[in-house]
Amino acid sequence: DTAVSQTPKYLVTQMGNDKSIKCEQNLGHDTMYWYKQDSKKFLKIMFSYNNKELIINETVPNRFSPKSPDKAHLNLHINSLELGDSAVYFCASSQVPGIQETQYFGPGTRLLVL
Amino acid sequence: AQSVTQPDIHITVSEGASLELRCNYSYGATPYLFWYVQSPGQGLQLLLKYFSGDTLVQGIKGFEAEFKRSQSSFNLRKPSVHWSDAAEYFCAVGLDYKLSFGAGTTVTVRA
Numbered sequence: 439d440t441a442v443s444q445t446p447k448y449l450v451t452q453m454g455n456d457k458s459i460k461c462e463q464n465l466g467h468d469t470m471y472w473y474k475q476d477s478k479k480f481l482k483i484m485f486s487y488n489n490k491e492l493i494i495n496e497t498v499p500n501r502f503s504p505k506s507p508d509k510a511h512l513n514l515h516i517n518s519l520e521l522g523d524s525a526v527y528f529c530a531s532s533q534v535p536g537i538q539e540t541q542y543f544g545p546g547t548r549l550l551v552l
Numbered sequence: 553a554q555s556v557t558q559p560d561i562h563i564t565v566s567e568g569a570s571l572e573l574r575c576n577y578s579y580g581a582t583p584y585l586f587w588y589v590q591s592p593g594q595g596l597q598l599l600l601k602y603f604s605g606d607t608l609v610q611g612i613k614g615f616e617a618e619f620k621r622s623q624s625s626f627n628l629r630k631p632s633v634h635w636s637d638a639a640e641y642f643c644a645v646g647l648d649y650k651l652s653f654g655a656g657t658t659v660t661v662r663a
Contacts, residue, residue, distance in 0.1 A: 442595070478655065479640060479655065479656045480653070480655055480656075481596075481642065481653040481656075482653070483650050483651065486649060486650075493649060494649055494650060528595055528596065530595075530596075535649050536649065537584045537646030537647065537648065537649060537650070537651065538584055538601075538603055538646070540598050540601070541598070541651065542598075543588075543595035543596040543597070544595050545593070545594055545595045546593075546594075546595055
């Protein structure tokens, strides 16, 4: 069983389009995260939700909107895609918030904007 | 500014040789420290973490790391690498609810 899964695995799209990435965890965790890994492999947190409530919102363009329909799911919707959005997006989860908690990462979604 | 530095972008090591990856941090207090590994095309997996106590931490896959407060370092070591250790290694620091990652070190293992 995959603990943290993401769909799609690959996403190629045109500039200006709107796309969504889905994340699901079956670990029973309360907290979920979205990270962006750029072309230089630099990883940065974007958002975090705890029990469907937003608790971390880094400096991310308004075109990015996370949605958590329930504790097990955290989706990322991106409007008006730009070339600079090309990256690998990782979802992660932890049992509760708090930096001492181990975060479990999904396999990533590779987004390419043309 | 608070930061995490991994000085080595790329390390090549022979199978069976020892490996050491460097990590330095600059924070006011002792932060929570982590090492993650990312195998090609995969997500990140936690190798080990340090919060307090014994400064030598044992992790999975035969890795260990040593926290040295005087050097603000948290270096990762493995006595004998296997070909499957070829991956990207990230040091991370935890502060507030967030992990801040270093730029990563790519490890290549040659036969």
